[in-house]
Amino acid sequence: MKLCVIEGDAVGHEVVPAAIRVLKLLIPQVQVIHAEAGYECLEKYGTPLPESTIEKARACQAVLFGAVESPAYPVPGYFSPIVRLRQILMTYANIRPIRYLPVPTARPGVDMIVVRENTEDLYVGDEFTEDGGDRSTAQKVITRAATERVAHAAYRLARRTEREKVTIVHKANILPQSDGLFRRVALEIAEQYPDIETDELLIDTAAYWMVKEPTRFDVILTPNMYGDILSDMAAAWGGGLGLAPALNLGDQSAIAEPVHGSSSDIAGKGIVNPTATILSVALLLRHFSNRHDLAQQIEQAVRATYDSGGHTFDVYMDGAISTEAFTDLVCDQLGKLIR
Numbered sequence: 001m002k003l004c005v006i007e008g009d010a011v012g013h014e015v016v017p018a019a020i021r022v023l024k025l026l027i028p029q030v031q032v033i034h035a036e037a038g039y040e041c042l043e044k045y046g047t048p049l050p051e052s053t054i055e056k057a058r059a060c061q062a063v064l065f066g067a068v069e070s071p072a073y074p075v076p077g078y079f080s081p082i083v084r085l086r087q088i089l090m091t092y093a094n095i096r097p098i099r100y101l102p103v104p105t106a107r108p109g110v111d112m113i114v115v116r117e118n119t120e121d122l123y124v125g126d127e128f129t130e131d132g133g134d135r136s137t138a139q140k141v142i143t144r145a146a147t148e149r150v151a152h153a154a155y156r157l158a159r160r161t162e163r164e165k166v167t168i169v170h171k172a173n174i175l176p177q178s179d180g181l182f183r184r185v186a187l188e189i190a191e192q193y194p195d196i197e198t199d200e201l202l203i204d205t206a207a208y209w210m211v212k213e214p215t216r217f218d219v220i221l222t223p224n225m226y227g228d229i230l231s232d233m234a235a236a237w238g239g240g241l242g243l244a245p246a247l248n249l250g251d252q253s254a255i256a257e258p259v260h261g262s263s264s265d266i267a268g269k270g271i272v273n274p275t276a277t278i279l280s281v282a283l284l285l286r287h288f289s290n291r292h293d294l295a296q297q298i299e300q301a302v303r304a305t306y307d308s309g310g311h312t313f314d315v316y317m318d319g320a321i322s323t324e325a326f327t328d329l330v331c332d333q334l335g336k337l338i339r
Contacts, residue, residue, distance in 0.1 A: 001289065002031045004060035006053065008081075009038040010262035011272040012066025018274035018327040019064065019281045022301075025334055026294050033060055037081040038068035038262075049081035054088055062288060063089070063255040064281065067262040079125065082257065087119050091248035091255050092146060093153035094118040094224075095283065096231040098214075098238040101275075102306045103315045106239040112217040113163070114234060115154040116227020117182075118248055120146050123224045142178040142223060144185050151189035153249065154221040157287075158196050165197040166190065169206045169222035169230065182223050203230075210234060235259055242273030242314045247283035254288035256280035270322045273312040275302060278330060301333035308333075 003023075007016045023030055035053040042048040048068070057063050065082055086094075096114040100106050120141040127138035158166055168187065172180040183200065190198040201209065203226045209216055210230060214237045220230060235244035244259035258276030266272055279302060286295035306315075310329040313320035321329075 002060040004033045004035055004057045004063045006035050006037045006065045008066035008068040009040050010264040010267035014272050014323050015274040015277040016066040019277040022278050023281050025331055042078050048078055049084055061253045065255050065257040069262050083123055086248050089253040091250040091253055092119050093150050093249045095247045098234040101239045103239040107237040109215045110237040114220045114227050114231040116222055117150040117224050121224035140178050142182050147182050147185040151186045155193040158219045163218045165218040167220050168200040169203055169220055169226055171203045243275045245276050245279035245283055249287055256284040271313050272323050273314050274323055274327055297337045301330050304333040305329045
């Protein structure tokens with residue numbers, strides 16, 4: 001297995017090595033190809049995503065991406081390297097499972113997957129400012145081809161994981177052309193999967209139910225921005241962003257990445273939670289490499305670590321351990337499973 005590893009910025013330099021330790025315990029022969037991206041990369045090379053990184057990602061096809069700084073103001077030359085890499089590798093389905101783990105903030109019974117279209121919507125980054133800086137416009141792009149592609153991915157995933165229902169989330173009552181197209185096409189694809197129940201919700205209603213009763217959801221299918229927001233909301237029920245994994249999946253490539261950001265305020269302190277990145281590696285093994293057995297072993301090791309009381313400070317302060325100590329516990333639990 002060849003894996004392009006991009007640590008990115010800040011805590012990416014801590015969580016990615018932790019996940020690689022776990023992966024190498026299962027697959028000692030994994031070939032790790034290091035590459036760079038992010039804000040630090042912009043300062044070094046003048047671009048947040050060098051061509052050499054793109055070439056390595058294409059060659060490996062499997063990528064582990066850490067976290068990058070995302071300034072909320074225009075920075076000359078900067079763009080989101082993870083969004084751009086998703087588009088370049090055509091990893092059109094963003095898969096974010098949220099499942100109960102034994103931590104105080106998690107909610108028993110929560111077990112859902114958010115599948116978000118990953119290449120268009122407002123995230124195409126086509127925006128401009130005019131009228132002397134007083135008017136900004138962003139273009140929202142929804143296409144039939146991209147919607148068909150991600151809808152098939154969501155329903156195939158539902159079948160493969162023995163899920164019963166897909167909920168299509170949109171705002172077609174206000175955006176009848178763009179979200180309306182997404183809704184119409186998704187419902188057309190749903191007819192090809194009669195064994196899977198389909199329902200639909202407006203995004204604001206879906207947000208209400210995510211807060212009120214998240215166990216009503218099984219698989220959510222939605223455009224890019226709504227999926228980004230809903231999956232972060234859902235992560236609260238799984239124990240927090242530090243426990244939330246993600247996989248960007250295409251026909252030829254996949255990018256595993258934690259849902260959380262770069263968390264520069266805690267970077268370098270050795271206290272960041274590596275769970276999300278470790279579980280993202282499990283998603284890569286399960287859905288891209290078809291190694292369900294290895295993915296399950298990682299997930300079991302993480303759960304056993306929490307069952308035994310191991311946790312970092314973001315879960316709760318009392319008894320919190322370091323990133324390295326937590327990774328040690330996961331590796332110990334994994335070692336018991338593979339003996």
